[in-house]
Amino acid sequence: MSKVREGVPLRELNTLKLESQATYFLSASSIEEVRLGVMEAKKHDLHITALGGGSNVILSPVIEGLTLHLNIKGREVVEEGTDHIVVRLGAGESWHECVLWAHSKGYYGLENLALIPGSVGAAPVQNIGAYGVEIQDLIAGVEVVDGHCGETKTLTKDDCAFGYRDSVFKREVGRHWLIVSVDVRLSKQAVCCIEYPGLRDHMSDDPMSPESVLQAVIALRKAKLPDPLVDPNVGSFFKNPIVSQSFAKQLKATYRDMPQFTTHDNQTKLSAAWMIDYLGWRGVEENGVIVSVNHALVLINKSALYAPQITQFAGKISASVKATFDVTLEVEPQLIGSGC
Known part of the structure; x- marks a missing residue:
């Protein structure tokens, strides 16, 4: 199979650093390569497993079928109004690096989600959330490739059926959607969310600004959560019931x-x-x-x-x-x- 490799070790593609091997593997850096993977899987009757930064997965020793590493990069403005802006982020981008980038550009709203490990493509899957903000609050659209036929589609926030640490992408009806980019709607005006008690308490003596929220969130996460690059982990292992x-x-x-x-x-x-x-x-x-x-x-x-x-x-x-x-x-x- 063209560009598809066999017997690829995945230890460096999961933050728990578990030994795992993909029977077949393709790293896709474009939508065209994602479609190629879908067509190859369909041709050889292989199940597709999507893999991003590996920060929220537990990999079994062997992953059968085709493991499709979604490594699409890119950050661009796709819509701009007086008070808002919509940016499109490639699924393979680092989530935290995109938070810092948006903040530096004066696009506000992601500050509470700083330092969450993993890729952009994983963010809607898990409906990542922290300190009173969830990604569903900011989603403008999610571009996907249909793992059954290779067609491209843009899903709305409602299509994603978000719940607490949940989305359609984690359910049987939506597992065939392969996320290639995520559109987030951000504010050009300074906005701060400090409803979460721990964050509000931490910031009690600080002037209120997106910058102070960003730095407070980073400090809180560093104090509580080990760096997966130093201590292999997947962050919170259990959901709050x-x-x-x-x-x-x-x-x-x-x-x-x-x-x-x-x-x-x-x-x-x-x-x-x-x-x-x-x-x-x-x-x-x-x-x-x-x-x-x-x-x-x-x-x-x-x-x-x-x-x-x-x-x-x-x-x-x-x-x-x-x-x-x-x-x-x-x-x-x-x-x-x-x-x-």
């Missing part, structure tokens, strides 16, 4: 210090980190994997080679939370392949 208000009240009656947050649809978001920490998991190491001493939601790969070492340890943590609080933790990174 959403439960009914009535169940949350029952928990609060027993665990008075448990943090709880009301969601926009009047449910309650619990802190997975608090529950894990309460059960004494912080700093515990098994199978070459350790719970970060700085943040209980982060699992650091110290010496594990393969995905089951990660997922088995995470399973023990989940089981303890379920047994104590009757709350089910959902893994945030995507499990790719059948050996996880």
Whole structure:
């Protein structure tokens, strides 16, 4: 298969630094190369697995079919008004570098999402969010290639069916969409979102500006979250569970210090980190994997080679939370392949 390689190691393409091998692999740096990959996969009856920066995935030892590395670069203005601007970002761009670039140009709104690792193409998949802002708040459109036929289409925000750390791209009906670029609508006027309590507290003595928000977010993330280039990890390993208000009240009656947050649809978001920490998991190491001493939601790969070492340890943590609080933790990174 032209340009498609066989037996490609993926250790350097996942931030957990797990040993994994793609049966077939193609790094696509243009829409045309993505289409080529789709046609080759269709021709040889291969399943397509999309891979970006590898910062939110757990790769099995072998990835069957065609692993398509979406490495399309580019940043351009596609629409400009008096107060707003829409920029198109290639799927292979570094998310954090794009946040810094937009801010330097005077395009505001991404500051709360600074220092989130990974590529632009992964941002809508996970509906990344931090400090009171989610990417869905800024999406103007997502350009995709249909993995079934190679056709290009632009999806609207509604098409993406965003939810908490969720989107259509993570569901069966949308897994065939291969993201090639993302359009975000930003403000040309200085805007600041400091609704998140931890961010607001950190900035209590600082003058309010997009620059001060950006620097505060970077400082907070650096203080809490290990650099994946130094300590292999995927950031938050578990989602914060959403439960009914009535169940949350029952928990609060027993665990008075448990943090709880009301969601926009009047449910309650619990802190997975608090529950894990309460059960004494912080700093515990098994199978070459350790719970970060700085943040209980982060699992650091110290010496594990393969995905089951990660997922088995995470399973023990989940089981303890379920047994104590009757709350089910959902893994945030995507499990790719059948050996996880």
